[in-house]
Structure formats: structure tokens, C-alpha cells
Amino acid sequence: MNKTPIPILFQNQDFVVIDKPAGLNFHSEESPGLVALVQQQLHLDKIYPVHRLDKMTSGLILLALNKKTAQQFQSMFEQRQIEKTYIAISDQKPKKKQGWIKGDMLPARRGSWKLAKTLHNPAISQFESVLIQPGERLYFLKPKTGKTHQLRVAMKSISAPICGDDRYADANAAKHEDRGYLHAYLLRFTLNGKPFEFIKKPNSGKRFTQQACQELLQAWLQTDKSSN
Template sequence: MRYGVSASRTWLPKCGSFKNANENHGHWETILDFLLERFPYIPETVFQERLGRGDIVDQTGKPYAVNSLYQPETFLFYYREIPDEPVIPFQETILFRDEHIIVVDKPHFLPVVPSGRFVRESLLSRLKHRFQLEDISPIHRLDRETAGVVIFSCNKADRGAYQSLFQNKQVSKTYEAIAVRSTLEFPFNHRSRISKGEPFFRMQEEDGEANTETIIDMVEVKGDLARYQLNPVTGKQHQLRVHMASIGTPILNDPFYPVLQTDKGEDYSEPLQLLAKTIEFLDPVTKKLRSFESQQTLIF
């Protein structure tokens, strides 16, 4: 583990002989040959630099050199690395920690797990580095754009017990959102069928049996805007964002719904006004009732 980033591994297959090379070297003469074919989008100079630093190792932990021969039917280990990875200028807050779980108040814009152009700058990597504990793993997820309470397991032995809480809908979650004032009668129960949309990271509603449900209430009005309380009965990706857009009240500053906006890069001036405010459950290990609340507030 380096800077909270766990090692990734790749199997080195035996797949024929490399011309003018020993048959035991497989199709590639050197480790560098394999890496260039396996990861064609990464420039050769980047691999040469990583090999020179000793950042790519064999299954015994021995670093490969630029000219190391290919070793079929073994594992190669490396660390995901994003050149010029943006630093997200917001810090998480630890709400609770024991030997079983870590409860975190996540800021807007910070992804829960490494994805896309963020590896070190993910909540998971930050926590692993902070506590120097590789066994940390998220029990559930929040969108990168969403802030609020998220729970991590820090003990492999009882991780499944906490995951079962979410799978069996034994967790009570409350979200807050700021959106345009609606003329609907509240509380309002919105049920619909959600599936993958276009592009791949967006979701869409479609005809068919409902697979999502959200209870929506308008709890405060200020001019043309309102504060909503959202209680998801199900937990589909982007469910709350899709449902709010579907009833004509898209969440303020949503870059995906109802219309996909241009990527603003590292512009943090307009965070999505969606907050995972509270979470409550009966702890399956300690048998205590756990209740946690975000310390953050939305712009209203």
C-alpha cells in the first residue's frame, strides 16, 4: 500500500513464443513489452520511469527493471497512478470509529473509491493512508457529487454482516436536497423503473415494473426554492437525482439531470445540493442502535 493505494495485480500468461527469444518468455520478450501491449494508452516513457523507480514488482516483491525478461505464469504487481492527479481541496470528517466500522462525513466532489482521474484523491485511499489499514472497504456508496454520511468496514471478519444490512433494507437513510419549489402535494411517493442510460454513467426511467422508490417531502420554502427531505426505500445508482428531475424539481447544480452539462473540471463553485444527512441501523456486531448525522449544511 502506497499513499493509501493498494497494489493491483496482473497475470502474466504463457501464450506461445516470442520470435528470436526463448520459448519460456512467452509472447513478450521483456516485462516492458508486455506492459506496452497490455496498457496501450500509457506512454512507454511512463513505464520506463515507473520501472526505474522500482514501482512494478514480481510476486515476491522484487522490482522489475526496464530490461527484465518476461516471466510467464506469474503475477505482476503495480500501483495505479494518475499523472497530475487533481488535489481535491476539501477534507472529510470522522464521525465515529471502532474496531468494526468507520463513519465518515464526506465532502462534495470527493469520490468514495478510486475512479477515473482520481486514485489517491478518493475517500477510500485517504482513509487507508490516514489509518494505515489496508482492510478498509466501503459498505455502501455515495456519488462523487453528493456529500454526507458514508460507512466503511475496517474488519474483514464482520464485513458481510454490515453489507447484509443494506442488502436487506435494514438501514434507515435520510437525505436533504435543495431544488425548485414544487406545486405537488407532499409527502409524495415516487416509484419508477430505472436502468442504464446514455452516456454510460447516467441513469434513465423507462416503462416497466418499478424497481426504485423514494418518499419525498418538502419541509421548507424560501422564495422559488425549497428544501426537500428524501427517504430512499431502494438504493439504485443516481436514484434520488433521477426521481427529483422526473417530478420537475431537479436538484440544484446537478450536472447530469435532467440535461448533461459540460464537464467543469476542477471548478468547485457549484456543488450539487444533495446531502446524505442521517443514517440509522442496529449494529449487527455490537447489537447497539447506531445513529449518525452529517455536520454539513446545504446552500439555501
């Protein structure tokens, strides 16, 4: 994977937007992670991560190129001024098909988390969904907070764990999937008075790349743009 260039979708003097491949660690562990690879690829002395994606998750990531912009982005994330939409696929029947998922995130076993019914410092996610085909549903997820594993735990809490999620879905079933089906699909924000919007369809995973799913993604974009 290290030999394949990371797709750079946008770059200016303040930040870059990249398309993170599924299955790549964000930070370096046994091998170079996403941040190190992008820094090396762009011949930069330093880049500033301002949010992150789990290893299984693909899609849009913002990286600041200077300290000032990094601080601006961090403040914007805290104030919920950066709109993010993720997509996910589950093959389980959900308790509900749209709405809000709210609750405190509590530590569970082996680094996992679970959603509580309490609301002291809750994870908050808004979602809607549409049927791809019987037994397979596409979810559009808008996290309003930024907790570890937030969307993966949210999906499990509505009885619809994400396909290929070896932590929160059935581990045996996850082994038979070609990837974890969570993707950062849309980023929208205004920086220094200038509006930015980035959209990137997933390009890996049979469930994501099937024609029925791609058509639903395109249809959702039309309705999302008309509501903004």
C-alpha cells in the same frame, strides 16, 4: 483536497463513519478517491466500502474495518435494516411535494438513467419537502433501495432536479451553483444488538448553509425523532 483530512465522525474496531466532502470521487480515478484517502489517513491495510455516494454528494458514509462487519452491513442494506435520510434542494416546482417515487431504472444516454413506469425491479424512494423560500424547496429523501443515481433520477422524475446536478438538471444552471445539492444526512441501524444513529448537517454550499435551511433541518429532526 488531498491535503485536507477527511472528517472522521466515529470509529470503533468494526467500522468508521465519515463525512464525505462534496466533489470528491468515491473510488480513485485520476487522483486518490475517498476510500484510498481514508485508508491512508487511518494507516489501515484495508477498509471495506459497503455503500457509496456519488462525486457531487456529501455526507455520511459507513466503511467496515473487517470482512465480517462488511458482510453484516451488506446483508443489512439488502434487508433494508439501515435507515438512510438524504437532503436535497431544488429550485423547480415539483409535480408532488411528498409521497413515494417508484419505477424501474432504465439506462439512458451517456451513463445516465431514467425512471420508467414499470415495477419489475423498481427503485423505491419516500420523500417529503418543505419550502425554504419562494422558488427554493428542501427535500428529505429516504431511499428504500440502493440503485445508481436513484435519488437524482427520482427528483428529476417529479420535475424537481437537484440544484447543481450537471447530469440531471439544466447543465448551464448547474455551472452557476457552488456544489451539487444532495447530502447524506442521517444513518440509523442496530449492529450486534447495539443501536447507532449518526446525523451530520451539510457544511458547504450557500443554499444548504443559509439560516432558513439550517432551521428547517433542525425542525425536521425533532419531528423525525418523535416518530421513531
